[in-house]
Amino acid sequence: MEIGKNIIGLQEKLRILSDAAKYDVACTSSGVDRKGAGGAIGNSVAAGICHSFAADGRCISLLKILLTNHCIYDCKYCLNRRSNDVERTAFTPDEVCSLTIEFYRRNYIEGLFLSSGVFPSPNETMERIYEILYKLRKVYQFRGYIHIKAIPGADETILDEVGLLADRMSVNLELPTADSLRALAPHKSRDSILKPMSRIQKKIVESRQSMGQTARLERAWGVKSLSSGLFREESYQKRLEAEKDGAPLFVAERGAGLPSVRRRQDIRTFVPAGQSTQMIVGATSESDYHMMMVTQALYRQYDLKRVFFSAYIGLNDDSALPAPGTPPPLLREHRLYQADWLLRFYGFRAEELLSEEAPNFNVLLDPKCDWAVRHLEYFPVEVMSADYEMLLRVPGIGAKSARRIYNARRFGRLDFPDLKRLGVVLKRAHYFITLGGRQMFPVSLEENRITAGLISDNRKKNWKLTHEENYRQLNLFDDMKLEAAPEIEDFKKAAGGQL
Amino acid sequence: MKGFLCEDSLEGIFTGIYDAWDSGLGHENVKLFMKGQYEPEFFWEYEDVAPDAEKSEKVARSIRRKISGEAFRVVYRAALSAREERADVIYRFLIEGFCHGGVALRLLQKKAVADVFELSRKVANEAHQYLEFIRFEQLKNGVLFSAISPRSRVITLVAPHFADRFPGENWVIYDDVREEAAIHMAGEEWVVAEFPKAQADAFLEDQGEADGYVDLWKVFFHTISIKERENPDCQRNFLPLWYRKHMTEFL
Numbered sequence: 001m002e003i004g005k006n007i008i009g010l011q012e013k014l015r016i017l018s019d020a021a022k023y024d025v026a027c028t029s030s031g032v033d034r035k036g037a038g039g040a041i042g043n044s045v046a047a048g049i050c051h052s053f054a055a056d057g058r059c060i061s062l063l064k065i066l067l068t069n070h071c072i073y074d075c076k077y078c079l080n081r082r083s084n085d086v087e088r089t090a091f092t093p094d095e096v097c098s099l100t101i102e103f104y105r106r107n108y109i110e111g112l113f114l115s116s117g118v119f120p121s122p123n124e125t126m127e128r129i130y131e132i133l134y135k136l137r138k139v140y141q142f143r144g145y146i147h148i149k150a151i152p153g154a155d156e157t158i159l160d161e162v163g164l165l166a167d168r169m170s171v172n173l174e175l176p177t178a179d180s181l182r183a184l185a186p187h188k189s190r191d192s193i194l195k196p197m198s199r200i201q202k203k204i205v206e207s208r209q210s211m212g213q214t215a216r217l218e219r220a221w222g223v224k225s226l227s228s229g230l231f232r233e234e235s236y237q238k239r240l241e242a243e244k245d246g247a248p249l250f251v252a253e254r255g256a257g258l259p260s261v262r263r264r265q266d267i268r269t270f271v272p273a274g275q276s277t278q279m280i281v282g283a284t285s286e287s288d289y290h291m292m293m294v295t296q297a298l299y300r301q302y303d304l305k306r307v308f309f310s311a312y313i314g315l316n317d318d319s320a321l322p323a324p325g326t327p328p329p330l331l332r333e334h335r336l337y338q339a340d341w342l343l344r345f346y347g348f349r350a351e352e353l354l355s356e357e358a359p360n361f362n363v364l365l366d367p368k369c370d371w372a373v374r375h376l377e378y379f380p381v382e383v384m385s386a387d388y389e390m391l392l393r394v395p396g397i398g399a400k401s402a403r404r405i406y407n408a409r410r411f412g413r414l415d416f417p418d419l420k421r422l423g424v425v426l427k428r429a430h431y432f433i434t435l436g437g438r439q440m441f442p443v444s445l446e447e448n449r450i451t452a453g454l455i456s457d458n459r460k461k462n463w464k465l466t467h468e469e470n471y472r473q474l475n476l477f478d479d480m481k482l483e484a485a486p487e488i489e490d491f492k493k494a495a496g497g498q499l
Numbered sequence: 500m501k502g503f504l505c506e507d508s509l510e511g512i513f514t515g516i517y518d519a520w521d522s523g524l525g526h527e528n529v530k531l532f533m534k535g536q537y538e539p540e541f542f543w544e545y546e547d548v549a550p551d552a553e554k555s556e557k558v559a560r561s562i563r564r565k566i567s568g569e570a571f572r573v574v575y576r577a578a579l580s581a582r583e584e585r586a587d588v589i590y591r592f593l594i595e596g597f598c599h600g601g602v603a604l605r606l607l608q609k610k611a612v613a614d615v616f617e618l619s620r621k622v623a624n625e626a627h628q629y630l631e632f633i634r635f636e637q638l639k640n641g642v643l644f645s646a647i648s649p650r651s652r653v654i655t656l657v658a659p660h661f662a663d664r665f666p667g668e669n670w671v672i673y674d675d676v677r678e679e680a681a682i683h684m685a686g687e688e689w690v691v692a693e694f695p696k697a698q699a700d701a702f703l704e705d706q707g708e709a710d711g712y713v714d715l716w717k718v719f720f721h722t723i724s725i726k727e728r729e730n731p732d733c734q735r736n737f738l739p740l741w742y743r744k745h746m747t748e749f750l
Contacts, residue, residue, distance in 0.1 A: 011718050019722045036663040038686070043664045050631050050737070052748060054724035057733025064723060102712045103719075105643060105668065106635045107661075108747070313727045328727055407605040418608040421617075 013089050014099070020069040020080050021115055024172075024278065025308045029061040029110035029145040031273030032167050042104060042111075042144035044167065049110050062113035062147060063103055067091055067128060071117030075185040076318045077174070077283050080117050084316065090119075093132045101140055111145030111167070112136070122153035130158060133165045145273075152192040156199050160270075163203055168273040168305070171197045176294040180284035183320055200275050201302050207270035216303050217274050219344070220399065226347030226389050230299055274305030281336060282329040283312040283321055287359035292339055292350035299343065309336045335361035342367055345399050346392045364455050369395040372432055373454070376445050379432045383419065384409055395454070396429030416440050428454060502545045504534045505586045509578050512586045513555035515548040519590060526594055531586035558593075566596040566603055573604060576626075577618040579652040588614045625649060626656035632738070633657065634747045635670060636713075638706035643670040646699070646745050654681045655691060662689045673699055713747055720748040 030048030050059035066080075068090035074082040091099075100112045114132065116125050129148060136142040148166040150159055163169055171193055175181045178190040205215045219231050277298060279291065295307045311328035314321065339361065342348040346368070353367050354360070362370045372379065372395050381394055383405060391402040401423035408414060408422065414435060420426055430440040431450045443449065501524055505515035512531070519529040532545075539545065562571045574589050582588075592615035596603040606612045635643035643665070647653075654674050658681035661670060666686065673680040673694055680694035743749040 011715055014715055015718050015722050018719050022723050022725055036666055038666050041665060041667065043660075045630075045660075049627075052632070052720060052746070053734045053738040054720065055731065055734055056724045056726075056728040057730040057737065058724070058728070059737065060720065060723060063719070099715065103716060105665065106637065106712065106716070106747070107633050107645070108716050311728075313725065330728065404605075404607055408607045411599075411602060411606050412608055414608050418613075421613045422607050 010095060010099075013091060013095070014065070016087050016089050017066045017069060017091060018064060020086075020117075021064045021066045021113075023079065023310065023313070024064065024113070024115060024149070025058075025310045026147065026170060026276050026278060026306065027059055027061045027064060027113065028168075028276075028306065029147075031305055032145070034143055036143060037141075040141035040143050041101065042142050044111070044143065044145050051107065051109055061110045062145065063100055063109045063111070064113040065091070065096070065099075065115075067096065067114060067116035067125070067132070068119055069117045070119035072120065073118055073185070073187040075174075075188065076316060076320055077184055077280060077312065079315050081316070093128070093135055096132050097135050097140060100136060100144075101142060104142070104144055111147070113147040113149075115149035116151065118151055118153070122151045123155055123158065126151050126154035126158045126162065130162050130165075133162060137165050147273075150196045150200065152188055152196060154196070156196075159196055159199055160203060163200060163270045166271055168276060169200050169271050170276040170278070171200070173277045173279050173294075173298070175284055176279055176286050176291055177284075180286065184283065197275065197277070197302050197304075200271060203270045204274065204303070211269070217305060226392070229347035230296060230343050230349060275302070276304055276306040276308060278308040278310055280312050281309045281333050287354075288332070288336065288339075288361050289350070289354040289356065289359035291336060292343075292354055295336075295340060296343060296350040307340060309333050309340070331363065332361070335367060339367045347389055348393075365451065366395075368393075369428065369454050373447050373451050376447060376450075379445060380434045380439065381432060382437070383414065383433050383435050394429055394432045396425035396427070396432075398423070500543045501529050502537070502543050503529065503531050503586075504537070504545055504547050505531055506534055506548070506550050508550060509575065510550040510552060510555040511548065512578050512589060513558040514551045515586055516590050516593060517551075517554040517558050518546070518548050526590075529590075531590050533583050533586055536583035562593065562596070565600060566593075567601045570596055570601075570604055573615060573619040576622040576656070577615050579656070580618045580622050581650050581652070582618060585618060588618055591615075622651045622653070622656070625651050626653040628742065629653050629657045630660050632742045632746055633661075633672065634745060636747070637710050638703075640706055641669065642706065643668055644673065644703070644706075645671065646673045646675050648676050648741075648744055649674060652677060654679065657681075658683070658689045658691075675699070717748055 028048050029044070029050075031046060032044050033046040034044040036043040048061065050061045052060040054060055068088070069080045069086065070088050070090060071078075071080050071082055080086065096112070096114065100109070103109045104111070114129055116129060118125050129151075133146065133148065136146065145168075146166045147168045147170065148162055150162070150169050150171045152171060159169075173193055174188070175184060181188060181190055181193075204217075208217075209215055216231065279294070281291070291309070298304050298307055311330050311333040312322065312326075313328045314324040314326045317324050339348075339350070339353055342353065343350065348368075348371070353371055361367055365373070372393070378390070378393070381390055383391070388402060388406050391397055391405060392399065397405070401419075404422040405414065405419070405424075408418070414422075416426065416430075416435060419429070419435070426440065431443055431445075431453060433439070443453070501519075501522065503515045503519045503522075505511040511534075515531050519531055522529060534547070559571065562574060574592070577585055577589055577592075588611075591611035592603075595606065595609055595611045599606060603612060604616070607616060629647060629649060633645045633647060635645045638644050652674070654672055658672060661672065661681075662683055665683070668683070669685050670683050671680050671694075675696065678693065678695050678699075679691060680699075681689050681691050683689040
């Protein structure tokens with residue numbers, strides 16, 4: 001491809017439009033396995049491949065750009081809002097295609113993540129995105145990963161077409177409640193966001209079922225079998241929730257009968273890697289509990305593959321927002337992600353981790369440790385005989401190590417050094433487990449003591465935070481309560497090594 | 500007490516295993532070493548093992564049959580490691596493997612199994628990271644060229660991925676530590692060939708060219724980072740410095 005003279009212009013565009021896209025957090029290339037093919041370029045690996053890591057430590061997997069940063073909307077949190085005076089530009093479809101293909105050939109990226117400002121209307125924006133997508137897939141025969149942001153307000157028909165060519169689609173929820181959305185994004189409504197989301201879900205279900213797959217997405221090993229888990233189809237809890245919300249859970253149109261089975265060559269999968277969304281953390285006053293409940297509802301009702309969180313970075317000066325320069329709530333974002341993992345891989349529910357009374361995560365302890373110290377009635381867990389589900393709930397035992405324990409213990413006894421070899425983090429786990437009835441160290445199951453221990457393991461900084469006042473230099477004489485002055489004989493004894 | 504000195508190849512290691520087993524001295528009286536990577540000790544006798552395709556094939560076949568295909572893949576990866584104890588680790592694992600059969604890989608409480616698992620996992624992780632961090636440079640003649648300096652011998656693990664991904668491209672992945680390369684011609688199978696450093700340098704000398712996309716990539720790489728979140732520790736954690744030697748964006 002000839003880029004020749006225009007290279008400076010293209011560099012400038014790329015700078016502006018990647019700078020405008022960088023606040024979108026999703027950059028995963030996971031969820032779909034696709035082999036390469038002769039005459040085509042590219043393949044896709046379900047585990048996802050990161051290609052680089054930027055200075056902020058975030059992975060760069062996809063070419064994350066906006067098609068244009070012109071926008072008719074005026075969302076308060078957004079850098080590209082109509083009322084901001086920023087450089088505006090737009091890529092041509094050919095520029096996007098050649099950037100994608102040429103970066104891909106050099107193994108810089110795993111594919112394209114295309115989003116756009118809304119200009120001149122949602123439909124026209126989406127049509128342009130479709131044009132690029134069509135070119136990449138049909139003209140360039142590109143088989144790599146493509147993530148498309150669905151523009152709220154675009155017609156369903158065009159979403160349906162885009163979904164047949166993309167691997168993942170996402171609609172950003174942005175804010176967890178309708179009220180805060182109204183306050184910060186006056187041109188978007190909750191409905192305009194949820195509508196495309198449920199449309200995409202419906203099409204995914206149809207496409208999956210026509211290929212003989214389950215309606216809901218595959219999840220990690222064993223997660224669906226966890227009785228308490230989120231993805232249990234017919235669990236009692238789920239129905240309970242639905243009744244409480246008053247909203248029916250999305251069910252794959254039961255009355256409509258089975259979708260017709262298409263011939264093999266007609267089958268094009270619709271968004272095979274599932275859809276995701278993102279919420280901003282810290283721009284409005286919602287609690288962590290609120291965020292987690294919304295996250296959980298999204299997983300259940302819309303069968304999302306991922307929910308992403310983005311710590312709000314003060315860019316715009318607005319009375320409705322935290323002042324510019326407010327440090328982004330990175331720890332809070334981190335805790336939300338930890339909890340998100342607990343929901344998706346460990347069979348936890350949001351209401352187990354947080355409640356109305358304690359609506360925010362512990363700053364010093366991760367959510368799993370925090371849950372464990374509040375529920376000591378379940379511990380200690382006997383590693384040789386505990387259920388897989390219970391093993392998963394022990395701090396320091398992850399999904400992989402639980403599985404290894406499960407496999408290994410059938411063939412013989414385990415020991416603490418064995419556990420370490422299996423990948424268990426004993427410095428956290430040892431408070432909560434027994435092996436053959438023994439603890440690793442004699443520690444009593446007391447909430448305060450374990451908390452103190454866990455926090456001290458966590459980080460030097462945390463340790464300092466909590467112990468600064470109690471800490472004092474060890475003083476031999478004070479601590480030994482030697483009030484009387486040492487006598488001459490003591491010196492003799494000390495010299496002789498008897499004391 | 501006898502040490503068997505293996506050559507650094509799958510064939511060399513497997514032949515060493517065959518000979519050590521065949522010596523009948525008892526497992527605790529033999530040990531495998533890599534040629535040139537061991538410290539001679541008193542009272543030990545050392546024997547050079549000449550790689551033998553037939554013996555090595557027998558070992559490979561027994562692993563597949565008596566343990567499992569998965570076990571063979573684990574052993575294969577472990578053999579690509581650069582750790583000097585690799586041959587002996589594989590030998591100890593095979594003792595367990597031939598005794599327990601297909602379940603052997605799950606017996607992680609046995610040191611021999613855990614050791615080979617660990618070696619294999621390290622190599623697999625490194626290979627995966629090279630899928631991420633390999634950077635091709637487009638030469639004048641259109642060939643995509645990539646140089647890497649891996650710790651383990653990963654090119655045979657990464658080449659299939661790129662062969663599947665770029666079937667229509669001519670590409671070279673050059674391991675500058677072992678001076679060998681995986682070479683792929685458009686529409687054909689990939690091969691591994693010896694590639695002396697002098698030859699690689701000469702090749703790059705007349706084919707290297709300023710490539711506009713290099714600068715575009717650098718622009719993208721630097722703008723995509725959010726200043727308010729800068730975290731070099733986190734970046735180093737995911738992308739250790741030693742990988743960056745050949746990466747376009749850090750050059």
